[in-house]
Amino acid sequence: MPENHALWLPKKRRSFEVGSAPYPTPGLNEIVVRNRAVGLNLIDGIPRLAYRLVLPWLTFPAVVGQDVAGEIEAVGSGSHDLTVGDRVLGHALGTEKSINRASQGGFQEYVILKAHMVSRIPDFLSFERAAVLPLQLSTAASGMFQANGLALVLPTADPIDRDETVLVWGGSTGVGSNAIQLARNAGYRVVATASPRNFEYLQTLGADEVVDRNSPTAVKELVTAIGDRFLAGSVAIGNGSLPKVMKVAARVAGSRRVSSSAPAILTHLSAWRVPRGVCVSGIWGGSLKDNEVGPAIYNDFLPAALGTGAYQAQPPAEVVGSGLRAIPAGLERLRHGVSAKKLVITL
Ligand SMILES: NC(=O)c1ccc[n+]([C@@H]2O[C@H](COP(=O)([O-])OP(=O)(O)OC[C@H]3O[C@@H](n4cnc5c(N)ncnc54)[C@H](OP(=O)(O)O)[C@@H]3O)[C@@H](O)[C@H]2O)c1
Incomplete structure (x- = not known):
């Protein structure tokens, strides 16, 4: 041995x-x-x-x-x-x-x-x-696909184009890089934020539009980028992201669910002023091990998607x-x- x-x-x-x-x-x-x-x-x-x-x-x-x-x-x-x-x-x-x-x-x-x-x-x-x-993929997947998160449609090898948008604030983080790719592989359009030095990186991951997360008008720019398309859900990643993402979710048509990359207790502490109709949940990156999302991502989706290059x-x-x-x-x-x-x- x-x-x-x-x-x-x-x-x-x-x-x-x-x-x-x-x-x-x-x-x-x-x-x-x-x-x-x-x-x-x-x-x-x-x-x-x-x-x-x-x-x-x-x-x-x-x-x-x-x-x-x-x-x-x-x-x-x-x-x-x-x-x-x-x-x-x-x-x-x-x-x-x-x-x-x-x-x-x-x-x-x-x-x-x-x-x-x-x-x-x-x-x-x-x-x-x-x-x-692993952890950053699990965190993004738990927040996006679990019933207590955004409850989005799972990614597949051959996604249909949904003409709905997923917002990812913090797209250049590891969690955000996975969130963008998961959303694209589930057929969603992606609007994301990052620092300008990472705009091109986010585009290679599949983001359709990218906004500077430090811009004083970032919320307005995101609302414009989402436009008339239905918002399927939002992921808030990084310190200070949640209040801004909640504002965007409250101003566009569609789902007002927001998944925050902080665990539940920290999320609720930073979401004390939630706009009407917006529903916020915190993510625990290991939670998908206990439901259908874990095997759907790790066994059914990822091996083939890595093989074809659909997932990087x-x-x-x-x-x-x-x-x-x-x-x-x-x-x-x-x-x-x-x-x-x-x-x-x-x-
Ligand atoms: N709940 C869970 O189970 C769980 C698990 C893992 C991670 N997390 C959390 O998820 C977040 C991301 O973790 P990670 O490991 O993926 O991060 P990471 O890869 O270390 O993130 C680095 C990136 O963070 C961006 N950034 C820095 N400050 C930011 C802010 N205030 N808002 C948005 N983006 C910011 C920078 O982007 P630019 O250079 O483009 O500005 C940088 O590229 C962290 O808050 C972490 O604690 C939670």
């Missing part, structure tokens, strides 16, 4: 440390992946006190990390068609309340993943590039180190901010 190592978050100390970890055995509908690359997210590097607030159930020592890509090493029984040797990406769910297991945390060499939250990837897609997707592994990966020991420095760098980029560590 191979040896496993993990980046542990110990019970008493504040900093991560690399140590040995049990080699995992997959259960029903689970697989074991030999990680080759992990993507970094802000939540992975928050201070210990913040873990107590955001993930109060987390037991220590813990293994955090959600974005992984690698080869399948072992498969558990169950109803899936994944096999040993498949190249995959997956959303590692070890920090979710209903799981709370170190064996399912992403920052280790061998990780257990739920088969319905795993996608096969094409040979041309490197593990580094594939590892950019975006934002672009920047490899900032190799090995578990490189992860803390990568997280520190992420804290200083990135623009249209995802930091990745190879393992």
Whole structure:
């Protein structure tokens, strides 16, 4: 049996440390992946006190990390068609309340993943590039397709043109890059915001119109860009985005549902003055694991869409180190901010 190592978050100390970890055995509908690359997210590097607030159930020592890509090493029984040797990406769910297991945390060499939250990837897609997707894809998909979010039509290989618009504020974030692509692959027209340096990037993702998020007239410009077309729903990503998105939703024809990338409690704190008729919900990026959206995205849609190029592994990966020991420095760098980029560590 191979040896496993993990980046542990110990019970008493504040900093991560690399140590040995049990080699995992997959259960029903689970697989074991030999990680080759992990993507970094802000939540992975928050201070210990913040873990107590955001993930109060987390037991220590813990293994955090959600974005992984690698080869399948072992498969558990169950109803899936994944096999040993498949190249995959997956959303590692070890920090979710209903799981709370170190064996399912992403920052280790061998990780257990739920088969319905795993996608096969094409040979041309490197593990580094594939590892950019999971949490940001899951967050966008949870907010857009769940019944408690925008309840949009799911993406398919052959979407019909709906002549309805989805508004994505914060289109150059990782979550926004996925929201734009998901909406386009579901047949929606996309109006988005970003800084001007990222306009061209958003257009390559499929955005039809892009507005400068820092413009003092951004709300008015978005209302004009949406025009007479029906608004199917809006996604508000980034600090300060929610009040502006609510204003747009209140001023155009269509759905007044707004999904905010902040979790429910923070969303409700920042949405204290909600325009009449507007309905706001916060997103929890792991929630799709418990409903039909998870397998619809990871098993049914993504593998083929990555293969044909209909879906791109975006934002672009920047490899900032190799090995578990490189992860803390990568997280520190992420804290200083990135623009249209995802930091990745190879393992
Ligand atoms: N609820 C969940 O489960 C969950 C999960 C993951 C992420 N999130 C949240 O989703 C948001 C995006 O996360 P991410 O990892 O995708 O971000 P990211 O890729 O790190 O975002 C970087 C981008 O943010 C844009 N940006 C900076 N400040 C902004 C603002 N005030 N409004 C709009 N855009 C802004 C910048 O765009 P320009 O350079 O174009 O200006 C930059 O390109 C964060 O707030 C994060 O906390 C929530």
